[in-house]
Amino acid sequence: MxxxxxxxxxxxxxxxxxxxxxxxxxxxxxxxxxxxxxxxxxxxxxxxxxxxxxxxxxxxxxxxxxxxxxxxxxxxxxxxxxxxxxxxxxxxxxxxxxxxxxWVRGHRVLDTGMAPPEWARLGELLGRLHTTPLTEPGLATVPREDHDPTAVVAQARAFADALLRADRDHPADPAVAAVSVLWAQEGPRLLAVADRALHLSDSRRWAQVSPVLCHGDPHHGNLLVDGSGGVHLIDWDDAVVAPREADLMFVVGGVFSHATITEEQVRWFFEGYAPVTGVTLEDLDAEVLAYLRCVRALVDVLDLAETALAASDHALADRWEALRYASGTLGSGGLVELALS
Structure with a gap:
């Protein structure tokens, strides 16, 4: 824009x-x-x-x-x-x-990491969010997670055709050629993620899920730590009523291959989260967590890969950057690996 x-x-x-x-x-x-x-x-x-x-x-x-x-x-x-x-x-x-x-003055956690007390403060913050009553005024317009992956699964299955069109329209484009190589290597794994998302969306577990108010995108690029150790969560555009796992998947395993989250850091987080919510790591639903990881992995890879293909709409440097992030999501320790684990 x-x-x-x-x-x-x-x-x-x-x-x-x-x-x-x-x-x-x-x-x-x-x-x-x-x-x-x-x-x-x-x-x-x-x-x-x-x-x-x-x-x-x-x-x-x-x-x-x-x-x-x-x-x-x-x-x-x-x-x-x-x-x-x-x-x-x-x-x-x-x-x-x-x-x-x-404006919040602070450093992005993606760049600096967090100390143990800051992990606990993040846990308390998300705990306060997740225990906010959904009946509060003003929340009626917040969208709800509907565990329907049909659109993103169709996007995954149509990507090979999109790649053929881009190669036909821009046969000498280096970014298109690089996406083609990446898809040849990793396309089958991404299609397996799509199949798993469809399978998990039909799980009976969804009837037992109690949705909560979620940020929807609390990754470490949206977290700031100020000079006194205060933790701030910004960019609320993806707020959603969803299973708590929609936020906690950013803590349990994380989403960035270059910023994986350790078991010790997860423990520090729950030292702040559990006293507020009464929920521990063992209470998370593995199937719901897997489903949400699958959908997020598909969205991240496909949207970024389509940006890399769009020779007419984006500068070449931006397209290479999008391809770099897509490759990270597909690589070792990335979200695709977590979604299939």
């Missing part, structure tokens, strides 16, 4: 949120192609994260609720002059929504 120019963004923030903006700095983080993020500094020195997005932002209601309940580590979104969590912005009919949250 094209970035909103800083002058217009400053104007919209001032008009809708009442902030006197001194400067706007685009931020090149986040994998959502529908959204742009900017760091906004006001005249009085306060810092905020401003997101313009063409997609829905139901997670703002979750962050707003948790912040209002005093859950430490959740930056609460600012409200507009009219009391809303987002404002319309951009050209009329453009469909962009603007949201503003306090």
């Amino acid at each position: 094209a970035q909103v120019d800083p002058v217009s963004l400053s104007s919209w923030i001032g008009c809708d949120f009442g902030l006197d903006v001194a400067r706007v700095e685009p931020v090149g983080l986040g994998a959502d192609a529908r959204a742009d993020l900017a760091r906004v500094v006001t005249v009085d020195g306060r810092e905020h994260a401003a997101k313009t997005s063409s997609g829905p932002q139901p997670g703002l209601a979750v962050a707003d609720l948790l912040a209002s309940r005093g859950v430490v580590g959740v930056p609460g979104p600012l409200r507009t002059r009219d009391g809303a969590l987002t404002a319309s912005c951009g050209p009329p009919g453009g469909g962009l929504r603007l949201s503003v949250v306090p």
Whole structure:
């Protein structure tokens, strides 16, 4: 999505949120192609994260609720002059929504890791999230996990045809050639993940699952640790009502091959999580966990691989980067290996 120019963004923030903006700095983080993020500094020195997005932002209601309940580590979104969590912005009919949250100063856990007390704080934070009553006002728009993998399984089974079309349209493209090699090596394993997702989606266990409020994407790129050891969970766009395993799969095994999570770190996490929820590691459902890993692995690999194929839509450097992440998901210690284990 094209970035909103800083002058217009400053104007919209001032008009809708009442902030006197001194400067706007685009931020090149986040994998959502529908959204742009900017760091906004006001005249009085306060810092905020401003997101313009063409997609829905139901997670703002979750962050707003948790912040209002005093859950430490959740930056609460600012409200507009009219009391809303987002404002319309951009050209009329453009469909962009603007949201503003306090900027969190800290280091990404993906870059720095966490100390034992910080793992426990993360456990307590997710525990507070998972014990939030689903009857709270404002949560009606949060989507529900429906354990229906039909769309992503169809995407996996159609990928070979997409690869043939890309090779035909761009026969000399190096990124397309690299995807072709990767698919020849790893395609059968990914199709096995798709088959397993379908099988597990029919499990009788789903009737016994009690869904909870989940962040949906609490990987270590969305976790920040500040200078005092405080843990902050950002980017609530994927908030969902789902089995608790939808969040805990990011802790038990993790999702990044280059940032695997040890048994000791899992123990530290549950030292914070179990006292809040009454749930221990042994209480997790292995089949539900496996299903959710399968779906996440399919989404990660296929979306990234399709980005790498899209020679007309993305810069070559971005396509190579997408292919690198897809290869990591497929490689040793990656999520595909976990999903099939």
